[in-house]
Amino acid sequence: MSHVKPAVVHFHASGPLVALVGNPNCGKTALFNLLTDSKQKVANYAGVTVERKEGRLKTSAGKVLRVLDLPGTYSLHPRSPDERVTHDVLYGNAVGEKRPDYVVCVVDATNLRRGLRLVIAVQRLGIPCMVALNMTDMAEQRGLHIDEQALARELGIPVVRTVGIKQGGDTALKAMLDDIQALNSHAHLDDSDPAIQSHTDLDHERVRQILTKLNLDEIVPHNASDKIDRVVLHPVLGPILLAVILFLVFQAVFAWATVPMDLIKAGTEWLGASVSALLPEGWVQSLLVNGIIAGAGGVIVFLPQILILFFFILVLEESGYLPRAAFLLDRLMGGVGLSGRSFIPLLSSFACAIPGIMAARTIANPRDRMVTIMIAPLMTCSARLPVYALLIGAFIPQRDVWHIFELQGLVLFALYGAGIIGALAVAWVLKRFTAQSQIRTLMMELPSYHLPTVRNVLLGLKQRVVIFMSRVGGIILMLTIALWFLASYPGAPVGATGMPIEYSFAGYIGKALAVVFEPIGFNWQISIALVPGMAAREVAVSSLGTVYALAAAGSNTAEALAPLIAQQWSIATALSLLAWYVFAPQCISTLATVKRETGGWKMPLIMMSYLFALAYLASFITYRVALFCGLG
Numbered sequence: 119m120s121h122v123k124p125a126v127v128h129f130h131a132s133g134p135l136v137a138l139v140g141n142p143n144c145g146k147t148a149l150f151n152l153l154t155d156s157k158q159k160v161a162n163y164a165g166v167t168v169e170r171k172e173g174r175l176k177t178s179a180g181k182v183l184r185v186l187d188l189p190g191t192y193s194l195h196p197r198s199p200d201e202r203v204t205h206d207v208l209y210g211n212a213v214g215e216k217r218p219d220y221v222v223c224v225v226d227a228t229n230l231r232r233g234l235r236l237v238i239a240v241q242r243l244g245i246p247c248m249v250a251l252n253m254t255d256m257a258e259q260r261g262l263h264i265d266e267q268a269l270a271r272e273l274g275i276p277v278v279r280t281v282g283i284k285q286g287g288d289t290a291l292k293a294m295l296d297d298i299q300a301l302n303s304h305a306h307l308d309d310s311d312p313a314i315q316s317h318t319d320l321d322h323e324r325v326r327q328i329l330t331k332l333n334l335d336e337i338v339p340h341n342a343s344d345k346i347d348r349v350v351l352h353p354v355l356g357p358i359l360l361a362v363i364l365f366l367v368f369q370a371v372f373a374w375a376t377v378p379m380d381l382i383k384a385g386t387e388w389l390g391a392s393v394s395a396l397l398p399e400g401w402v403q404s405l406l407v408n409g410i411i412a413g414a415g416g417v418i419v420f421l422p423q424i425l426i427l428f429f430f431i432l433v434l435e436e437s438g439y440l441p442r443a444a445f446l447l448d449r450l451m452g453g454v455g456l457s458g459r460s461f462i463p464l465l466s467s468f469a470c471a472i473p474g475i476m477a478a479r480t481i482a483n484p485r486d487r488m489v490t491i492m493i494a495p496l497m498t499c500s501a502r503l504p505v506y507a508l509l510i511g512a513f514i515p516q517r518d519v520w521h522i523f524e525l526q527g528l529v530l531f532a533l534y535g536a537g538i539i540g541a542l543a544v545a546w547v548l549k550r551f552t553a554q555s556q557i558r559t560l561m562m563e564l565p566s567y568h569l570p571t572v573r574n575v576l577l578g579l580k581q582r583v584v585i586f587m588s589r590v591g592g593i594i595l596m597l598t599i600a601l602w603f604l605a606s607y608p609g610a611p612v613g614a615t616g617m618p619i620e621y622s623f624a625g626y627i628g629k630a631l632a633v634v635f636e637p638i639g640f641n642w643q644i645s646i647a648l649v650p651g652m653a654a655r656e657v658a659v660s661s662l663g664t665v666y667a668l669a670a671a672g673s674n675t676a677e678a679l680a681p682l683i684a685q686q687w688s689i690a691t692a693l694s695l696l697a698w699y700v701f702a703p704q705c706i707s708t709l710a711t712v713k714r715e716t717g718g719w720k721m722p723l724i725m726m727s728y729l730f731a732l733a734y735l736a737s738f739i740t741y742r743v744a745l746f747c748g749l750g
């Protein structure tokens with residue numbers, strides 16, 4: 119989707135500032151959510167948190183602490199923009215932010231070696247700190263018994279056990295934060311100690327000594343994950359499995375959504391009819407029935423499909439499969455000059471280009487980061503799903519292919535595929551125009567698999583519903599009402615022939631634009647819908663709903679839209695419109711994000727122009743080829 123409501127709450131209240139610091143994927147955000155009762159995104163791969171998030175913890179002693187969740191980092195020498203965020207906060211360089219008063223170093227108990235290196239580096243900063251030994255449940259399952267008291271003695275700072283995914287899993291941490299004085303009194307390392315100069319080798323040595331002393335120097339493999347990886351990362355089976363998984367997801371989007379979609383349709387229809395019957399004919403009735411109900415109802419109907427898609431994405435995210443997919447795709451992406459690192463930002467763009475573009479902060483190489491940002495909008499964001507679903511529903515028959523595939527699902531899969539291929543092609547071209555190609559090896563952490571928690575999946579789905587509905591109630595509603603106005607006024611003069619909408623502001627605009635879009639097969643009604651579709655893509659659907667509802671003067675709402683366009687448009691036009699939306703120029707909020715992330719208007723302007731040109735070209739070719747094949 120093209121707009122994400124910022125879930126970050128900024129508190130200006132003063133109060134001790136506690137920062138959560140740790141390696142990527144060690145469970146910082148899970149703990150942050152528990153401590154502050156927040157609902158930030160957690161997922162089983164590195165690089166989910168790319169900016170600082172703040173929350174508030176009220177301790178049982180009544181003290182209020184400000185808690186910061188920071189992007190994961192391996193060291194205090196930042197290599198990517200997200201690691202720099204953590205670095206700047208810890209060194210007191212963050213603009214408008216004081217240095218934290220306390221640091222909680224979150225350490226993955228199943229990966230002590232790496233976590234402790236960062237702890238030692240943090241100790242050297244001179245900020246009072248402690249260790250939250252997280253994922254202790256997983257460590258226990260693998261037979262790893264850590265004596266936290268002994269560890270605390272070795273490090274000279276408090277150590278508590280936590281489980282980020284269990285209610286109450288933060289009890290010991292909360293108790294420790296309650297007694298904040300205790301943290302103050304603990305010694306921290308300081309640079310004057312010759313034994314612990316800031317030297318990586320010395321840190322490694324110290325961690326090795328601690329682990330040996332605690333009898334923890336054996337690396338315990340995670341057998342189950344290793345076994346699964348033998349299939350999932352297999353050079354032949356792995357890619358086949360990935361293709362099958364993605365394919366099944368798109369099949370499910372169509373196959374499972376029919377019943378809830380029918381229910382929503384029936385509900386909207388009933389509402390439209392009831393309001394029509396209740397209100398006298400006039401502008402109020404027209405605004406409600408043809409404007410709001412036709413417009414908003416026409417978009418809400420696609421919510422089940424969006425939720426089904428996200429259900430799968432959330433399950434894949436939580437299970438730990440996604441970084442494996444990145445690993446499998448590394449070679450393919452290497453062919454166009456990208457590394458597997460771009461995979462997660464690009465995958466996030468399937469929800470919405472905005473989090474995807476922000477996730478590109480995890481990419482250390484500036485050129486790779488820029489290319490990833492430029493192609494992120496080509497991933498099919500969920501705002502396009504309503505447009506695709508409407509056109510597929512109207513023009514592609516429901517038919518089994520070889521008794522296995524559903525034709526509509528197949529077409530949807532192809533459209534997502536077209537976006538990906540388009541993105542790879544653009545990346546390849548950008549690579550030609552930018553600096554030398556160099557071979558980069560992908561260093562990516564593969565987390566252990568675990569079963570997705572029902573709570574996290576439900577939470578993720580709830581967030582999608584909230585984002586979607588606030589768009590429907592916000593920007594979509596606003597644009598729909600504006601369009602209704604433009605499409606209803608000034609109205610046809612007495613004795614005029616043709617549809618009243620032709621004599622409206624929207625009609626005039628549509629006809630003027632149609633000159634530009636006629637070569638790619640768009641009529642004036644589609645041309646009208648494209649304009650508000652720039653602000654938010656789903657609005658193209660509600661706009662068509664409004665335009666056609668008004669055009670058909672009185673005929674009811676968007677449910678009628680699919681058969682109506684099926685009757686009025688040629689297949690060539692529908693295919694051309696689908697091609698348009700594969701590349702369609704960006705929604706405004708995406709461009710604003712690109713400006714923020716790249717620090718100027720140059721990149722967003724280049725992005726908008728190239729997407730527009732690409733969309734026009736793709737539609738032109740599609741339309742002409744379709745006409746040639748007799749689909750006119």
Ligand SMILES: Nc1nc2c(ncn2[C@@H]2O[C@H](COP(=O)(O)OP(=O)(O)OP(=O)(O)O)[C@@H](O)[C@H]2O)c(=O)[nH]1
Pocket residue numbers: 140141142143144145146147148149159160161162163164165166167168188189190191252253254255256280281282283436568574
């Ligand atoms: N079994 C188990 N899983 C946990 C625990 N804490 C977190 N997780 C899971 O570990 C994964 C990573 O958690 P996050 O909270 O996203 O990790 P993070 O450190 O914030 O990650 P980044 O944002 O990438 O730095 C998620 O799938 C969590 O559900 C824990 O104590 N036990």
